[in-house]
Amino acid sequence: MTTLYGYFRSSAAYRVRIALNLKGLAYDQVPVNLVKGEQRGDANLARHPQGLVPSLVTDDGLVLTQSLAICEYLDELHPRPALLPEAPAERARVRALAQLVACEIHPLNNLRVLKYLVHELKLDEEAKLGWYRHWVTGGFDALETMLSREAGSGDFCHGDTPTLADLCLVPQVFNAERFACDLSAYPRIRRIVANCRTLPAFQRAAPGAQPDAG
Amino acid sequence: MTTLYGYFRSSAAYRVRIALNLKGLAYDQVPVNLVKGEQRGDANLARHPQGLVPSLVTDDGLVLTQSLAICEYLDELHPRPALLPEAPAERARVRALAQLVACEIHPLNNLRVLKYLVHELKLDEEAKLGWYRHWVTGGFDALETMLSREAGSGDFCHGDTPTLADLCLVPQVFNAERFACDLSAYPRIRRIVANCRTLPAFQRAAPGAQPDAG
Numbered sequence: 001m002t003t004l005y006g007y008f009r010s011s012a013a014y015r016v017r018i019a020l021n022l023k024g025l026a027y028d029q030v031p032v033n034l035v036k037g038e039q040r041g042d043a044n045l046a047r048h049p050q051g052l053v054p055s056l057v058t059d060d061g062l063v064l065t066q067s068l069a070i071c072e073y074l075d076e077l078h079p080r081p082a083l084l085p086e087a088p089a090e091r092a093r094v095r096a097l098a099q100l101v102a103c104e105i106h107p108l109n110n111l112r113v114l115k116y117l118v119h120e121l122k123l124d125e126e127a128k129l130g131w132y133r134h135w136v137t138g139g140f141d142a143l144e145t146m147l148s149r150e151a152g153s154g155d156f157c158h159g160d161t162p163t164l165a166d167l168c169l170v171p172q173v174f175n176a177e178r179f180a181c182d183l184s185a186y187p188r189i190r191r192i193v194a195n196c197r198t199l200p201a202f203q204r205a206a207p208g209a210q211p212d213a214g
Numbered sequence: 215m216t217t218l219y220g221y222f223r224s225s226a227a228y229r230v231r232i233a234l235n236l237k238g239l240a241y242d243q244v245p246v247n248l249v250k251g252e253q254r255g256d257a258n259l260a261r262h263p264q265g266l267v268p269s270l271v272t273d274d275g276l277v278l279t280q281s282l283a284i285c286e287y288l289d290e291l292h293p294r295p296a297l298l299p300e301a302p303a304e305r306a307r308v309r310a311l312a313q314l315v316a317c318e319i320h321p322l323n324n325l326r327v328l329k330y331l332v333h334e335l336k337l338d339e340e341a342k343l344g345w346y347r348h349w350v351t352g353g354f355d356a357l358e359t360m361l362s363r364e365a366g367s368g369d370f371c372h373g374d375t376p377t378l379a380d381l382c383l384v385p386q387v388f389n390a391e392r393f394a395c396d397l398s399a400y401p402r403i404r405r406i407v408a409n410c411r412t413l414p415a416f417q418r419a420a421p422g423a424q425p426d427a428g
Contacts, residue, residue: 030340050379062303066317069309076302087275088290099316103280104264107321116348121335134330135398142264 002027005047006054007057008210009178011106011171012067013054017205018167024077027056035112052112054140055142068102068160071164081163083164094158097146097165101172105139109175136176140186155195160198170196174207186196216241219261220268221248222424223392225320225385226281227268231424232381235287235415237292241270245426266326279389282316284346284380297378309373311360311379317385323389343393350390352401357383361402369409376410384410388421 004020004027006013032038032053040051047055048065056064064070068143084091107113109132117123117131147153157165167170174191176183183190196202205211218234218241220227220410234241246267252266260270262279268280289297298305304422321327323346331337331345361367371379387407390397397404410416421427 049359050314050353052318066308066310066313069306069313070316072309073302075249075307076305088287089414091284091290092278092287095286096278099280099283100264102313103282103321104266105316108319109326113322116345118346120348121337123335127335131330139264145263164221167350168340 002059003030003057004054005030005032005044005057006210007032007039008207008213010053011060011110011175012052013100014171014174014205015167015188016054016056016070017210018162018170018202020073021131021201021204022081022162023074023081025074025078029211031210033212041086041089063118066160068098068164071167073148075164081161083162083167084162085158085185090158093150093152093163096165097157098163098168099114099141099163100143100146101168105135106168106175109179132179133181136172136179139172140176140183140189144186144202147192153188157194162199162202166192166196169193170202216273217244217271218242218268219246219258219271220424221246221253222421222427224248224267225324225382226266227318228388228419228421229281229418230268230270230284230288230379232376232416233288233297233382234419236295236297236376237288239288239292243425245424247426251354275282282312282378282382283379285381289378295375297376297381299372299377304366304372307364307366308377308379311357311371312377312382313362314353314357315379315382317388319349320382320389322349323393326377346393347395348397350386350393353386354390354397354403356424358402361406367402376413376416380406380410383407384416 002025004013004016006029032044038044039053051161054067056070064073071083084094114128140213147157147206152158154160156162157169169189170193173189203209216239218227218230220243224398246258252258259265261277267399268281268367270284278287285297298308310358328342331342361371370376371383383403387403419424
């Protein structure tokens with residue numbers, strides 16, 4: 001059985017759960033508790049030398065890391081429903097939207113970075129929230145502009161079916177809501193996320209629906 | 215003519231230059247001076263709503279953003295020499311190594327983040343360097359482990375030809391050297407980078423070889 005080593009609130013694990021669900025693939029979940037520091041334990045480091053989640057271990061023992069790489073692997077092995085369009089220009093657009101979240105917003109706001117801000121740089125709660133919202137706002141401003149002005153957008157980030165871009169967007173919005181970011185300036189983002197949230201694959205991937213949800 | 219809007223010291227633009235060179239594609243370069251803030255000017259925002267570089271504008275007017283998306287687009291349109299292996303498991307490994315750099319190290323250390331640390335959080339030079347080196351060290355520790363213990367490694371990150379992973383690694387090492395990071399604990403990384411640097415495609419992509427090099 002395919003096993004996902006993740007954490008209910010990890011955005012990156014959330015992306016992989018959505019992909020697995022959309023593909024209709026069965027998987028076991030093993031929680032790695034990020035708050036307790038289990039990601040830096042020997043068991044997790046053996047799978048994931050960065051001490052992060054998620055890792056996906058396949059039936060035949062292949063250990064995969066990095067959520068976007070895992071999602072593209074799943075898409076290559078199980079092409080339907082597709083997480084990427086067929087035309088190279090459209091694939092590039094979907095990947096760019098996904099990477100806007102995965103390379104420009106999320107890396108600045110994940111737990112290990114927020115911990116560094118508090119423990120090493122001694123930021124207070126307000127400064128930490130300011131940091132968090134600064135990167136979300138900058139990223140979402142750009143994403144809203146791209147989604148609004150580019151012809152490829154539809155009910156989802158690209159067209160009328162979920163793609164890799166939606167897999168990144170929904171967890172990022174969940175995360176932003178947790179930190180009480182004001183999303184009123186992003187009607188297009190909110191509409192797309194609302195559409196995603198009507199789908200069972202996204203619902204079953206939500207943090208609150210996971211076995212380790214606290 | 216394909217046009218790359220970049221900046222000589224931008225790691226992300228550097229990745230795209232290497233890809234274009236490896237593919238043997240001709241391109242014009244238009245510098246966007248990040249130090250002068252040109253990335254936030256109207257001309258760049260029209261191409262790249264995030265106010266970043268690089269963007270690639272193709273012959274037929276397609277505007278692409280996000281360096282990894284651009285490199286995969288080039289690889290799909292011009293498959294030889296390949297930037298990714300053929301087997302899905304190997305493609306996943308290369309993408310994971312690339313994303314280790316592009317999602318876990320680089321986003322924390324690029325210019326806009328360092329500026330925020332100095333201007334908003336009032337960090338002094340030592341604290342800024344501490345931040346920079348913390349993320350480089352954590353990322354390179356993991357990368358060195360993965361490159362050393364995984365069978366896929368060769369003269370390059372994966373096998374004996376350059377892939378997307380090397381396109382990310384070489385600019386990250388260049389950047390780390392600029393910030394005087396100690397790389398002595400990373401013999402495998404250093405050997406791979408040395409191999410890359412023997413290739414004209416990498417040499418011609420180096421920051422010092424660009425028209426806007428200061």
